[in-house]
Amino acid sequence: MKKLHFIIFIHLFIINCDTKIKLKPVSVRDFSIFIESTKYITDAEKFGWSFIQEDVYTFDVIKNVSWKSPDGKPTDNLNLPVTQISYNDALAYCKWAGVRLPTYYQYWDAVKNDKRTVVSESNSIKEINNVNIVGNVWDITLTENIKGEIRLAGGSYLCSPSTCHGTQPDRELFVDKETANTHISFAVYTP
Template sequence: MEEHKCCCAAGREQVQTAEAAAEEKVQAVDGAKAPAGGVLERLVALPGGKFEMGTNSPEGFPADGEGPARMVTIAPFRISPHAVTNREFREFVDATGYVTEAERFGWSYVFHLLASEATRQKVENVPQQVPWWLVVEGAYWARPEGPDSGIEDRLDHPVVHVSWQDAEAFCRWSGTRLPTEAEWEYAARGGLSRKTYPWGDLLKPDGKHMCNIWQGKFPVKNNASDGYVGTAPVDAYEPNGYGLYNMSGNVWEWCADWFSPGYHRQTPADNPRFGQPTGRRSMRGGSYLCHRSYCNRYRLAARSSNTPDSSTGNCGFRVAAD
């Protein structure tokens, strides 16, 4: 397995370079707050404590900095039981008038098998390193596969085409924040120790699908034996021991940290967080595009990253709070 292979590694810098107007977007949601009974009130409280983070498994990607495994301590916190949905993000946009970075740039990355034939014919640019990602004009959270698509039948699916900075704006509105990588992994493990997945070490116990990932030959044929070619509802499959859904697969989830391959050697054991700017933000959990033969980053200790202004059709987020 080649360590650089990653289904999600389509960044905005691979097509063009532009500065994101982060400060302007932050100001756009100032003064607007989520209504009572919203995302903040639905968070799951976790006690924190010590757990073994990371992995020394040869199945991992050393270049990603998945190890060395170590004991870390996490303070009590709260986290969303599932990724932010299209419905929840639409409420945020309706309340604030927020415009995502995909809309500002005018395009986002759409996986080639999900775009319509009409959309594919209009595509003029693809990143050479990951040609299964199409640069689709007019693709954004409410038009996930381009102008001829919509979300009315997917309101309970995770919102996608959101950049790290879009996620931050949602957090400001909802009174939440993004989880740190350590909080995310603690939550994802659901109380289990040294396991590969949120439910154990077998990907399909008794032949049962436990998450939404790729089946077939990536990137040309997805058999969808788990029930989905693209995203699944945020509460699909069984929750982990903490009652959290889809901590593996479905969509990548942004974390608060800047990304560093030296994370486990550079951060403290007490509430670790990597805060030194590196140009890339951390993502966790894998997505519906991950496949063992190419990018098995749906494991609990797996890590990835992207530039904070990038958006793709397989990346979303969940929120946390102190």
């Protein structure tokens, strides 16, 4: 009987742990509270420039873009995922908020049951609550390659089956720890 109870306990523990996994996209509103509280300066703000991407193939380097003006114009939609964020910026937020970034595999495990629409071949980022986390913006993870670059997960609204295949779990896209972009964001993980 003890063996049966132990097996049931292990099974329930595994189920319970799996159902508690949460992945929450960080919004412009969330990030602005962090900035107001800490006076943190992002990598894009320190550099004075960042990348803006109109499509998968076209990158422009633009001065004075940041999380407040990710495409060069101030954003007034606080429900969008925060963008123009680097790995370093995401870690600073996580430390302040008492949360963490997911690994690449934790990310895909956490999103596998989200049945909301996956953004694909759109012309803009969508509000967080309206769509699946996959396909809206690339999300920064803790997973690094041997060069110390960070693996992104989930793909973005710019991805399509004919270009970057970002919404596929086997897609490999790495960036350095200071890279920010109009379609790079992060989600926090709470096991």
